[in-house]
Amino acid sequence: xxxxxxxxxxxxxxxxxxxxxxxxxxxxxxxxxxxxxxxxxxxxxxxxxxxxxxxxxxxxxxxxxxxxxxxxxxxxxxxxxxxxxxxxxxxxxxxxxxxxxxxxxxxxxxxxxxxxxxxxxxxxxxxxxxxxxxxxxxxxxxxxxxxxxxxxxxxxxxxxxxxxxxxxxxxxxxxxxxxxxxxxxxxxxxxxxxxxxxxxxxxxxxxxxxxxxxxxxxxxxxxxxxxxxxxxxxxxxxxxxxxxxxxxxxxxxx
Numbered sequence: 001x002x003x004x005x006x007x008x009x010x011x012x013x014x015x016x017x018x019x020x021x022x023x024x025x026x027x028x029x030x031x032x033x034x035x036x037x038x039x040x041x042x043x044x045x046x047x048x049x050x051x052x053x054x055x056x057x058x059x060x061x062x063x064x065x066x067x068x069x070x071x072x073x074x075x076x077x078x079x080x081x082x083x084x085x086x087x088x089x090x091x092x093x094x095x096x097x098x099x100x101x102x103x104x105x106x107x108x109x110x111x112x113x114x115x116x117x118x119x120x121x122x123x124x125x126x127x128x129x130x131x132x133x134x135x136x137x138x139x140x141x142x143x144x145x146x147x148x149x150x151x152x153x154x155x156x157x158x159x160x161x162x163x164x165x166x167x168x169x170x171x172x173x174x175x176x177x178x179x180x181x182x183x184x185x186x187x188x189x190x191x192x193x194x195x196x197x198x199x200x201x202x203x204x205x206x207x208x209x210x211x212x213x214x215x216x217x218x219x220x221x222x223x224x225x226x227x228x229x230x231x232x233x234x235x236x237x238x239x240x241x242x243x244x245x246x247x248x249x250x251x252x253x254x
Contacts, residue, residue, distance in 0.1 A: 024217030
């Protein structure tokens with residue numbers, strides 16, 4: 001069985017694309033008798049830890065769920081702090097990402113963000129666009145249903161313009177218009193905080209992903225926790241609709 005210690009020597013056992021629902025910041029703060037905002041700030045340290053660990057271990061794409069389209073319903077003061085924190089992290093961390101050859105991008109409907117924040121996102125994406133060691137995608141004002149709907153809208157526009165026929169529309173075409181289609185397929189979806197749901201995150205992309213749920217609250221999810229999730233993934237048999245015998249036969253041939 002693959003362990004945390006042997007993962008480095010078995011790159012083929014690693015997921016190429018990992019996504020994380022970073023849940024539990026508010027509860028972490030409340031358990032310490034502090035305001036929820038303190039938890040969000042503490043969560044930034046876990047982001048740094050997981051990004052650097054993923055880069056170290058050879059993961060090619062890391063996607064983080066930072067702010068869902070439903071999160072606008074939270075108290076206005078908390079939303080405001082989250083936006084300020086996003087701006088702060090962009091200002092402070094992008095140079096570090098660039099230095100480590102990591103490409104940064106934001107997926108989601110950015111139109112609702114302030115002009116200043118949108119410009120910061122554009123600047124960060126431009127600075128890192130040629131980096132190729134790893135892609136860090138941050139999902140902000142993102143929802144899986146929105147993602148599928150916007151892809152469908154783009155395809156409908158092509159059909160209306162006469163550029164494609166309705167009969168041309170298939171899974172492959174829809175996939176090409178979904179966010180992250182230029183990255184390796186999602187292998188592993190991690191959720192911290194103890195809940196067993198994916199909360200409208202990467203609905204299309206997670207079709208064959210392995211799921212890893214942990215009770216750890218996000219600010220407590222550090223490098224070792226991330227490695228444990230990778231070890232759990234590497235111990236699983238991924239069949240993609242085939243039988244275990246077919247997978248084993250294919251592996252032996254390879």
